[in-house]
Amino acid sequence: MPEPTLRLLDLDDDDDVARAISTCAAALGWQDPPFDEALFRWKHQRNAFGSSLIVVAEDHEGFAAVRPFMQWRFRTAEGAVIRAVRAVDTATHPRARGRGLFRSTTTEALRIAHQRGIDFVFNTPNSMSGAGYLTMGWTEQGPIAIGARLTISGLIRTVRARRGASKRSSPTDVGIAAAEMLNDPAFDDRRPRTAGSTDHDAQSLRWRYSEGPIEYRGVRAGDGWLVFRLRARGPATELVITETIGSPDEAALRATIAGVLSSSGVDHALAAVDTPGFFATERVGPVLMTRDVGSEPSPVQWSMGDIEVF
Ligand SMILES: CC(C)(COP(=O)(O)OP(=O)(O)OC[C@H]1O[C@@H](n2cnc3c(N)ncnc32)[C@H](O)[C@@H]1OP(=O)(O)O)[C@@H](O)C(=O)NCCC(=O)NCCS
Missing domain, CATH: 3.40.630.30 (Gcn5-related N-acetyltransferase (GNAT))
Structure with missing residues (x-):
């Protein structure tokens, strides 16, 4: 051959x-x-x-x-x-x-x-x-450490959800579509930076969150925004907080996340490792x-x- x-x-x-x-x-x-x-x-x-x-x-x-x-x-x-x-x-x-x-x-x-x-x-x-x-x-x-948070009502479904997540997003009307967030006059593309991180700007955030086939949403958190989506993982519905934009203070972050968790009815949530209210784990992130x-x-x-x- x-x-x-x-x-x-x-x-x-x-x-x-x-x-x-x-x-x-x-x-x-x-x-x-x-x-x-x-x-x-x-x-x-x-x-x-x-x-x-x-x-x-x-x-x-x-x-x-x-x-x-x-x-x-x-x-x-x-x-x-x-x-x-x-x-x-x-x-x-x-x-x-x-x-x-x-x-x-x-x-x-x-x-x-x-x-x-x-x-x-x-x-x-x-x-x-x-x-x-x-x-x-x-x-x-080694594994990338991420933040995880469980809900009591979703515990059984989360335990049964040891498999890959769906690529597509699950529908929700919590927050607003990412495209709308990016066009909001109050939107600011700054991200908090304490160490090295992805070098996002307005254009790359637009590409990442509003130009592909996967739907993301945004919600205001104090003077910043959280970007998120819901997706199915086996029988569980997972909230993935993909980005924090701006510099919301800890109280605003905690209150916004609690609001999204309760109004979306998800079973558990994943976010960056240092997210307040989340526990750090190396068991779910990729190597x-x-x-x-x-x-x-x-x-x-x-x-x-x-x-x-x-
Ligand atoms: C993984 C994959 C790309 C390997 O392709 P391939 O052309 O058969 O691999 P190669 O013949 O070039 O092998 C390259 C080296 O990787 C090693 N390797 C390849 N497949 C391996 C496997 N399944 N387990 C362990 N080692 C493997 C080979 O031993 C080889 O090392 P060597 O040259 O020292 O012997 C192929 O199996 C594939 O397409 N898998 C399905 C898709 C997938 O899983 N992609 C990875 C997504 S992250």
Whole structure:
């Protein structure tokens, strides 16, 4: 069998995009074509941090492997911008596994990332790819700690909810649609920064929360906002607080979260690790892996919006 050739995917070519999505669907079990395409285009084509670097391995049957690096930007506590990429949607078609394509496409993507001045790669791989990354110079940084909060009425459903969450949001009329929040004259895109964090601005927040196929909502918290969504996890309904915008004081945060919890009727909630009223846990967050491309990854203060979905 001739060796597949490696090349960059052309995100402006609909044929290339359709073939990449079909390989990802076959490898990753995607089963919701219109939603999967909308999510792929949102993540890789329209990302406010820049379109993705995607290496494909092509043979006579199509794309045997797809290796996307999604662009991401962090800002250190000192204000320096760090250009990172996140390895997501890693896919070798079931017909082509075990032939080194994950390794060769990832090595090629790393070479191009280095050429483009990227500082580091990060990802939260599953058990299938994690071992492979370790053989390619990745370092396991351990689980990302997040904040969790239980409700008494939802305890039984939460206990039974030990599985992946739905990608789609569950409907709610609590708060306002994220697009409306972003257009509110009182909206301010400042985020609290105590350590390094994602370098969001108005444009990237708009992309993250109002331009994709997943619905988010916003609610005022003192002089800031909380961004959130509801989603199903097995029999449980989960509140995910994805972002705190501005600098609401602790009392405002606590009161707003209590209001959202009671009016949405969720069974439990997840939020950034330091959210008041939440307990810190490393048991539910994903394991972070990083690989230095140009410089050492610096510590990041993660929001749930950085972690979920990708
Ligand atoms: C994970 C996946 C991308 C590997 O693709 P592949 O092309 O078969 O992998 P390669 O042949 O290039 O293997 C590269 C290295 O990873 C290791 N590896 C690959 N799959 C592995 C597995 N399931 N368990 C342990 N190690 C694995 C290989 O041993 C190899 O190391 P080696 O060269 O030292 O032997 C592929 O199995 C896949 O698409 N899985 C389903 C989708 C998925 O889970 N993606 C990850 C999402 S985060």
